[in-house]
Amino acid sequence: MSALQADAPPAVEAERxxxxxxxxxxxxxxxxxxxxxxxxxxxxxxYVAWIVWRGRASFDGYPALQxxxxxxxxMPMLVGLAVMVSTNxxxxxxxxxxxxxxxxxxxxxxxxxTAAHALSVVPAVLLTAVCVAGQFTWEALKPxxxxxxxxxxxxxxxxxxxxxxxxxxxxxxxxxxxxAAPLLVVLLLFTLVFGAGPSGEGGTSWLAPVVAAIxxxxxxxxxxxxxxxxxxxxxxxxxxxxxxxxxxxxGGRNLVVRAGVALALALAVTGGVLQAxxxxxxxxxxxxxxxxxxxxxxxxxxxxxxxxCAFPExxxxxxxWAGVVDxxxxxxxxxxxxxxxxxxxxxxxxxxxDSDAAIPALAEPDQVTVGTAWGGNRVPEFSSAVxxxxxxGSEEAAAEVCDGRMVTVMWLSLSWMDDPMDALRxxxxxxxxxxxxxxxxxxxxxxxxxxxxxxxxxxxxKPPAGVGERVKAHWAELASPGVTTARAAxxxxxxxxxKADSCEE
Numbered sequence: 001m002s003a004l005q006a007d008a009p010p011a012v013e014a015e016r017x018x019x020x021x022x023x024x025x026x027x028x029x030x031x032x033x034x035x036x037x038x039x040x041x042x043x044x045x046x047y048v049a050w051i052v053w054r055g056r057a058s059f060d061g062y063p064a065l066q067x068x069x070x071x072x073x074x075m076p077m078l079v080g081l082a083v084m085v086s087t088n089x090x091x092x093x094x095x096x097x098x099x100x101x102x103x104x105x106x107x108x109x110x111x112x113x114t115a116a117h118a119l120s121v122v123p124a125v126l127l128t129a130v131c132v133a134g135q136f137t138w139e140a141l142k143p144x145x146x147x148x149x150x151x152x153x154x155x156x157x158x159x160x161x162x163x164x165x166x167x168x169x170x171x172x173x174x175x176x177x178x179x180a181a182p183l184l185v186v187l188l189l190f191t192l193v194f195g196a197g198p199s200g201e202g203g204t205s206w207l208a209p210v211v212a213a214i215x216x217x218x219x220x221x222x223x224x225x226x227x228x229x230x231x232x233x234x235x236x237x238x239x240x241x242x243x244x245x246x247x248x249x250x251g252g253r254n255l256v257v258r259a260g261v262a263l264a265l266a267l268a269v270t271g272g273v274l275q276a277x278x279x280x281x282x283x284x285x286x287x288x289x290x291x292x293x294x295x296x297x298x299x300x301x302x303x304x305x306x307x308x309c310a311f312p313e314x315x316x317x318x319x320x321w322a323g324v325v326d327x328x329x330x331x332x333x334x335x336x337x338x339x340x341x342x343x344x345x346x347x348x349x350x351x352x353x354d355s356d357a358a359i360p361a362l363a364e365p366d367q368v369t370v371g372t373a374w375g376g377n378r379v380p381e382f383s384s385a386v387x388x389x390x391x392x393g394s395e396e397a398a399a400e401v402c403d404g405r406m407v408t409v410m411w412l413s414l415s416w417m418d419d420p421m422d423a424l425r426x427x428x429x430x431x432x433x434x435x436x437x438x439x440x441x442x443x444x445x446x447x448x449x450x451x452x453x454x455x456x457x458x459x460x461x462k463p464p465a466g467v468g469e470r471v472k473a474h475w476a477e478l479a480s481p482g483v484t485t486a487r488a489a490x491x492x493x494x495x496x497x498x499k500a501d502s503c504e505e
Contacts, residue, residue, distance in 0.1 A: 023116045030120035034086045040124065043082035047075050047131055055138045060375025062144035062317070065136075066221040069153035072132045073210045076157035080164030080209075081185050083124045087165045088181035091117050091172030111252030114169065118243040121165030129158040144320065144375065147313045148221045152228035159235035160209040166242035173249040206231055206275045218372040220311050223292055223349050225285045227278030230271045237267025281352065289349040298345065305329075305338060310345040314372065318343075321370055324379065327416040328386045331468055333475025336390045342367045343386075346442075361395035361443040369395060369442040377440070380414060380427040385441045387412035391479045399444035404488035406448055408478045410439070410456045411467065411492075420460040433457055451485045451497025458494040467492055 034040055059068065091114070132154055139145060171180045205211055206227065241264035247257050281289070291297065298309035303322035306329075310318060321343055329337055346369045348357040362369060368389050370382055387409045388398030401409070414420040414427070425431050429438040429445070434453060439446035448456070459467055474491040477483060486496035 019112075023112050023119070026113060026116035027119035027122075030087075030090050030117055031123045033090055034083060034120050035123060035127070037082075037086040037089075039082035040079070040086050043079045044127065044131075047079055047128075050075055051131060051135045051138075055135065058139065059142075060373075060378070061142055062146075062320075062373070062375040063139040063142060064147040064218045064313075064372065065140055065145060065149040066147045066224060067218055068136055068139040068145075069149035070212045071139075072135050072154060073156045073160070073212050076128050076132065076160050077164075077210060079124065079128055080161040081188065083121060083161055084164040084168035084171075085181045085185060087117060087121060087168035088172050088184075089178065090120070091169055092176060092178055109251060111247050111250040111257070114173065114247050114250035115243075115252070117172075118166060118169050118246060121162060121169075121243075124165060125158045125162045128161045132157045144317070146317055150221075150226075150228050152232040153226075155232045156210060156228075156235065159232060159239060163209060163235055163239035163242065166239045166246070170242045170246040170249075173246045204276070206234070206279060207272065209235060216373065217348070217353055219347060219349050219353065220292065220313055220372075223285070223289055225278075225281045225289075225352060227275040230275035230278055232271070234268055234271030234275055237264050237269070237271055240264035241268050286350075289352075292347060292349045296344075296346070306341040306343060308343045310370075311347075311372075314345055317374060320374065321382070324383050325368075325386050328383055328412050329390065331412050331416065331464075331471060332390055333472035334479070336475070336479070339366060339390070341386075341389070343370050344368070345370050345372065347372055359443045361399050363394060363396040365394045367394070371442050377426045380417070380423040381440045381442060383417075384409065384413040384427055384439055384446060385443070388441070388446060395441075395443050398441075398446065402447055402449070403481065404452070404483040404485040405479060405481070406446065406452045407455050407459070407485055407488040407492070408471065409446070410448065410452070411459050411471070414456075414460060415464045415467065421457070424456065424460065449485070449497075454497050455485055455489045455492075455494060458489075459492060462494065 058071070136149060136154060140149070167184065168181055171184055174180075211226075211231070241261060244257055244260035244264050248261055292311070296311065299312050299315050300307055300309040301315060301318050302308070303318065304326060306322065306325050308315075308318035308321055325341065325343065329341075344362070344367055346359050348359055351357060359369060359371075366389060368382075368385050370385075371378065385395065385398075388401065389395060390412070391405050391409050392398040392401050398409070410424070414423045417423045421433060425433050427439055428448070429440060434450075434457075436450045437448050437453065439448055470492050471478060478488055478491060489496040
């Protein structure tokens with residue numbers, strides 16, 4: 001009997017079968033394992049649930065899209081941590097199961113397997129991008145949306161997942177232990193979430209994946225001054241550098257891998273340096289913020305007897321403001337119904353997003369301030385400011401009112417709302433409907449005494465039509481300086497306060 005000896009397949013065939021097609025096949029397999037792993041599934045379920053829960057009432061239905069884009073950046077960190085753990089465990093699966101020696105007989109070299117694991121992160125990144133796009137689109141489609149979002153800000157969430165997944169692959173090559181990923185998660189939580197990492201206003205704060213700078217001070221999109229594009233470049237470079245470095249440590253010494261490491265590192269360093277330099281506002285930005293705070297360049301439109309002057313991005317909201325002004329004006333009497341008003345949008349932009357500085361009251365008569373935020377408590381606050389100017393003449397004079405005119409101001413401000421008592425609670429600093437309190441406004445706050453609160457509460461419990469007739473009939477006296485709370489209550493047909501007016505109560 002003779003034995004037949006088959007020729008070994010040529011080396012080029014083995015290399016071909018261990019090339020790109022094999023890497024992509026393994027990447028697809030590992031991607032499915034990653035997306036169906038328990039941590040990743042739970043992370044995406046929580047992420048989507050958070051988007052739905054938050055989106056129903058976020059920004060009180062009136063988002064500024066230059067804030068909404070940054071609001072997409074936080075939750076992808078949760079997905080990124082889950083992806084990091086899953087990719088790390090996937091890389092170490094053969095080590096945990098004792099099958100690593102068997103891979104030596106395969107034509108897919110270790111560095112190619114590492115490249116496949118790095119590529120397996122891409123579907124999670126894309127799925128995160130879909131979630132980010134869905135969240136932002138939801139905000140953009142709200143009828144009250146204004147402003148402009150930034151693609152670079154929107155890219156931060158997916159790039160955070162890319163960086164985290166690549167770090168999971170790299171950690172498996174540097175420290176092949178199942179404890180590496182959990183320890184890395186703890187380290188990241190400690191440094192990024194609990195405040196032990198880079199912070200403050202310096203350039204080092206931008207070394208963190210997310211620098212959301214969520215603030216109550218909404219600025220026009222051209223005044224933000226955030227180096228978002230350089231930060232996105234920094235994250236992309238860092239993620240790619242971690243992935244290429246993992247492949248390099250696994251034995252990938254070819255020109256493509258080395259060039260990938262060098263190019264990705266150059267991108268990360270370039271983005272990191274330029275983002276640090278872009279943290280401090282440029283002279284041009286400083287000057288623009290100064291103009292917006294002191295001499296804003298507004299676009300003005302007219303609705304009825306009122307002129308609305310706002311930053312260009314907020315002009316579409318003038319109709320909403322007009323609805324409030326018209327309702328308050330319709331309840332007044334005398335010359336107030338025909339008096340021209342100017343509603344001016346004002347901001348304090350000189351200190352950037354981190355500032356929450358108060359806006360001084362306007363001394364000019366018949367001018368009302370409105371801010372850049374709207375919805376929720378901002379509605380009764382603006383309504384109170386309009387009513388105060390119609391009664392007292394100016395914002396500066398309204399801040400000094402402590403007599404019975406305050407009763408008229410608060411009834412005008414709140415009586416037309418669906419739930420006046422709830423609006424009274426929300427517009428007061430201590431969320432109360434009894435006792436003395438500070439009444440919030442876009443500029444200087446107003447003040448209510450205990451007696452005035454009692455009278456206003458009684459008025460809001462009565463049908464607004466009957467009280468409205470009395471307001472119109474006695475407008476001249478109700479709007480006169482020095483009228484007492486007791487006299488205002490008498491004119492409006494309710495019981496007076498138990499105590500005399502006092503601004504010090």
